Amino acid sequence: GENVEQHPSTLSVQEGDSAVIKCTYSDSASNYFPWYKQELGKRPQLIIDIRSNVGEKKDQRIAVTLNKTAKHFSLHITETQPEDSAVYFCAASHDRNKLVFGAGTILRVKS
């Protein structure tokens, strides 16, 4: 089955700097890669996703890149703000199959 690894487990950045979180997946059939932001005690919120027919997607300060050959995808947050502090999870799935989540990254943005 699918296995998703996520790094780093914690990331501290200064406000205004960029943050990058990386994930690798094992199943070459996976074709959907969402990223979620979760605040303490809350539901995961989808912040951006990418499908395997696209190499990069951007939404304002957030971007995701996908390298199908290497089976890895990354989340890029530019101009970080204190409200970006949260836990971020990557995930992978194939069509209607289940999502497999990474272990999560605690992002701290210091002001």
Next chain:
Amino acid sequence: GAVVSQHPSWVICKSGTSVKIECRSLDFQATTMFWYRQFPKQSLMLMATSNEGSKATYEQGVEKDKFLINHASLTLSTLTVTSAHPEDSSFYICSARDYAGGPYEQYFGPGTRLTVT
């Protein structure tokens, strides 16, 4: 659109009792719902996949007789934790996939905090 609710948002129960958690899709039909468990500072672990009108598919290591899942309609799935023990204390989150939408996105409920004393 695409709102998923859960009830209750938190529950405290005594060891040995059962507790039911409801997951509802409010504005769409969900043929598939997923149940996750999340322990503190850990990731979401899929417990089971629930399809309307059929038996749930449980992940390896999840006791189907302990975690009863029912998906009786296109808008409601329930998770019953039977004979709860303190180690079942966790954050339970459901998600639903829109029947009419694309095959990919899941919409998450707000979660239910279960504490077993």
